[in-house]
Each structure stands twice: as C-alpha cells, then as structure tokens.
Amino acid sequence: MKPSGEWPGAALQFYTTAPYPCSYLPERWARSQVAAPNHLIDTVAYGALVEAGFRRSGAFTYRPHCDRCQACVPLRLKVGELRPSRSQQRAWRRHRGLEAQALELHDHPEHYALYLRYQSARHNGGGMDEDNREQYRHFLLQSNVDTRLVEFREAGVLRMVSIVDCLKDGLSSVYTFFDPDVAGASFGTFNVLWQARRCRELGLPYLYLGYWIAESRKMAYKIGFQPVEGLLRGRWQPLPKPTHPR
Secondary structure, three states: OEEEEEOOOOOOEEEEOOOEEOOOOOOOEEOEEEEEOHHHOOHHHHHHHHHOOOEEEOOEEEEEOOOOOOOOEEEEEEHHHOOOOHHHHHHHHHHOOOEEEEEOOOOOHHHHHHHHHHHHHHOOOOOHHHOOHHHHHHHHHOOOOOEEEEEEEEOOEEEEEEEEEEOOOEEEEEEEEEOOOOOOOOHHHHHHHHHHHHHHHHOOOEEEEEEEOOOOHHHHHHHHOOOEEEEEOOEEEEEOOOOOOO
16 A cells, blocks of 8 residues: 555554455445555544545544545434435334444354354345454444444344444444345344434434445435535535436
C-alpha cells in the first residue's frame, strides 16, 4: 500500500491498497483507501471518517478508492422523515414481537452458529461461509469505537444479531445476520426500521447504511428506505427512489 495523505487534525495517514476483485460487480477490480493507525481511530475520529464516506470491518477502516469506478455510494437515512412503504410496514408488523437486547461485544457461541448458518444460506461460496471462529471475531467483535451488539429473540429463540456503531450524529449499521430458515421472514427490513427507530429515540438524525451500488441486486433494498442521502462529489445529497429498482 502507498501513503496518500494525512487526515486533518489527527495523526492519521491514508493508504491505497493494490487492486483486488470486486465483491459486488463481476469482472471488475476494486481498490480501497485505508485509514491508519487503527488505535488512533476512536469514536470521534471515526465519526468524521464516516461523514467522509468511510466504513469499518473490525478494526479496519476504509472507503472505496477505485481507479475508474465510482459505483459505491455512501448512504444515510434521514430517520426523522422516514416514511415506510407498505411492504416495510408489513415487515415491521410481522416481526414486532422480536425482543431486542444489547449485549457486551463478546464472542457468544450461539451467535457464531447463527452466523455460519446465515453465510451458508445467503452467501454460499463467498468465503465467509467458511470463516473460523477467529475470523468471525476479527470481522465483527473487534472495535475501537462505541459499538453495540444487539440480539433479537422470538419466544426465546435467537433470530437475528446486529452490530451497530454509535456516533455523534447517528448510528452506523455495521453488519446484521439472521435466521435464514424462517419462511416469509423480512428480518433485514425490520432491522433497518428498528435501527431508525432507535436513532429517533436517541435524538440522532441519521442512520448510516454503508454503500449502495445501483448495479448490485444485493444492495437494491437500501434505496427503498426514503428519504436517503448519498455522498456524491464530496457532498451529501438527496437520492430519489428508482422507479424500477434492480
């Protein structure tokens, strides 16, 4: 990796990775810009980085920095103006009996077992379905910022786990995995609505949803939550819902 500048006001440096196969768009190559060193990225610094389009995976803080592609758009939901669609309202009613509980950011065997089931069903062959316990810990349980692990149970049965970062202006949705075997479930949709509601309860204006790629079917659901803003050309701007989302 090569250094590509410094973060104003902090002793952070930014490095650009070598090209690697894109996880979302076939036959394309991606690069990332990485903020370092990890131990200097506390909640305050990370909040500024998120506003600039960064995300984290464990202690690894990055944003897309591809040579000839700008398909990845950082997305945030304006929770105070959220108007759920009919299908989103149905998802909320379907799962409103789920009981949420915030836990310490520790390794829970039941969570890891659910994670493997989820990866095997939803991302089979993607590599993460073969994650060992240590890889799981590095991916989800390492954090230098204010992070919450929230589990959701239905009549005592674990249905979903969500990792969320708490920032000064909102929550940042890190990763969610859920029971893939419940027929007719809409756990992912419910989870976004639950996080948006939690933002409102905390008096926070935004829910950061990571990256949206118009050409990726896996990310089509994100633009369905309105109103959302995308970070385009260095400025957060309203994004309309596509007439025919992919």
